[in-house]
Amino acid sequence: xxxxxxxxxxxxxxxxxxxxxxxxxxxxxxxxxxxxxxxxxxxxxxxxxxxxxxxxxxxxxxxxxxxxxxxxxxxxxxxxxxxxxxxxxxxxxxxxxxxxxxxxxxxxxxxxxxxxxxxxxxxxxxxxxxxxxxxxxxxxxxxxxxxxxxxxxxxxxxxxxxxxxxxxxxxxxxxxxxxxxxxxxxxxxxxxxxxxxxxxxxxxxxxxxxxxxxxxxxxxxxxxxxxxxxxxxxxxxxxxxxxxxxxxxxxxxxxxxxxxxxxxxxxxxxxxxxxxxxxxxxxxxxxxxxxxxxxxxxxx
Numbered sequence: 001x002x003x004x005x006x007x008x009x010x011x012x013x014x015x016x017x018x019x020x021x022x023x024x025x026x027x028x029x030x031x032x033x034x035x036x037x038x039x040x041x042x043x044x045x046x047x048x049x050x051x052x053x054x055x056x057x058x059x060x061x062x063x064x065x066x067x068x069x070x071x072x073x074x075x076x077x078x079x080x081x082x083x084x085x086x087x088x089x090x091x092x093x094x095x096x097x098x099x100x101x102x103x104x105x106x107x108x109x110x111x112x113x114x115x116x117x118x119x120x121x122x123x124x125x126x127x128x129x130x131x132x133x134x135x136x137x138x139x140x141x142x143x144x145x146x147x148x149x150x151x152x153x154x155x156x157x158x159x160x161x162x163x164x165x166x167x168x169x170x171x172x173x174x175x176x177x178x179x180x181x182x183x184x185x186x187x188x189x190x191x192x193x194x195x196x197x198x199x200x201x202x203x204x205x206x207x208x209x210x211x212x213x214x215x216x217x218x219x220x221x222x223x224x225x226x227x228x229x230x231x232x233x234x235x236x237x238x239x240x241x242x243x244x245x246x247x248x249x250x251x252x253x254x255x256x257x258x259x260x261x262x263x264x265x266x267x268x269x270x271x272x273x274x275x276x277x278x279x280x281x282x283x284x285x286x287x288x289x290x291x292x293x294x295x296x297x298x299x300x
Contacts (some may be wrong), residue, residue, distance in 0.1 A: 005030070006038050010047065018058035021051075129173050132190050135198060136163050137174050145201045146175075148193040153265055156180060159188065164204040165211050176211055178204075185209065223263055225285050229254040230276040255280075269293050 005028050012019055012027075021039075034071045039049050039059060047183035061144040139146045140163050147160045163177040172189055183210075229237055231252040238246070247255040262265040267289055268279050279286045 002206040006041060009035070009038055010042060013049070013059065013061050018052070018060045019057045047275075074210070129190050132193070132196055133166060133173065135196060136166055139163050139198045141206070142198075143203045144195065145199045145203055146177075147199050148188075148196040150188055151192045151194075159186075160195075160199065161186070161188070162206070164208055167211070178206065179206075222259070222261055223266060223285075224257070224259045225266065225282065226255065226280045227270065228278045228280055229256065229273065233273065233276050263288065 008028060009024055012024070021032050021035045024035045029033070045051050049059060051059050052060045074240050080136060081283070145160055146190070146212050147158065148155055150159050156179075160180045161177040165176040167174045167176055169188065172191065174187045174189050176187045177185065228249070231248075231254060234246075234254060237244075237254050237256065241256065241258070245258060247254060249255055260269070263285070266285070270279060270289065271292075280290050
């Protein structure tokens with residue numbers, strides 16, 4: 001797009017004292033004439049650009065024009081690159097790496113060297129999520145509704161939503177938007193939805209509330225219980241709950257009181273620890289979990 005190219009040209013001019021039209025034309029894969037027109041547009045926008053003819057000439061921001069040329073330092077570029085590469089990790093387009101290459105005045109290989117931060121946002125089965133992300137992103141950009149079948153712990157439903165945000169949270173991808181079935185804003189895990197399609201129906205005009213991340217998903221809920229975990233699981237408990245909630249008994253085992261959304265999913269969570277977890281209270285959860293384990297045992 002032209003606006004991307006103009007922003008890229010301006011970014012390069014802010015980082016370098018002088019650059020030739022031929023260099024810009026090669027970098028952005030357009031003609032020299034197109035670059036000249038883009039420079040004219042930048043001038044019209046109020047940023048004075050001057051050109052120098054002959055050997056050693058080129059294009060530069062006019063001396064004395066106070067625009068911070070260190071706006072994007074090399075370290076800044078490396079940080080931006082890490083973020084853009086993380087978006088490429090869920091897509092096969094490489095569009096974000098290509099954008100970074102165009103925005104950078106340096107050799108992309110130079111920026112890649114010494115980049116200490118690598119962020120991989122892809123799931124274990126990349127194909128299962130990347131196509132959904134592309135479809136949802138296009139629907140959000142076009143302000144169109146999407147439809148899909150959703151599998152929740154309680155039922156299977158067909159949902160139609162107005163998508164507003166793609167969210168990477170709690171190590172998974174979600175779409176957040178207005179759900180016609182619930183008449184409210186809901187978040188849906190991409191791995192749990194199938195038959196995803198764009199309806200080509202426009203979204204309604206709404207005052208969309210700001211999305212806020214619920215960082216306390218383990219400390220909010222409908223039920224409350226105290227569980228003892230074997231001390232060998234300290235790594236997992238710290239990983240999932242942090243360091244503030246856990247307490248320790250005289251043997252070093254972990255005592256944790258927390259809330260959960262519902263009893264069935266709470267039991268499923270405790271089962272994931274095998275024989276390394278024990279429900280201490282309330283007693284009805286102890287007996288209920290005992291009955292669950294008994295039914296499982298009878299199957300084998």
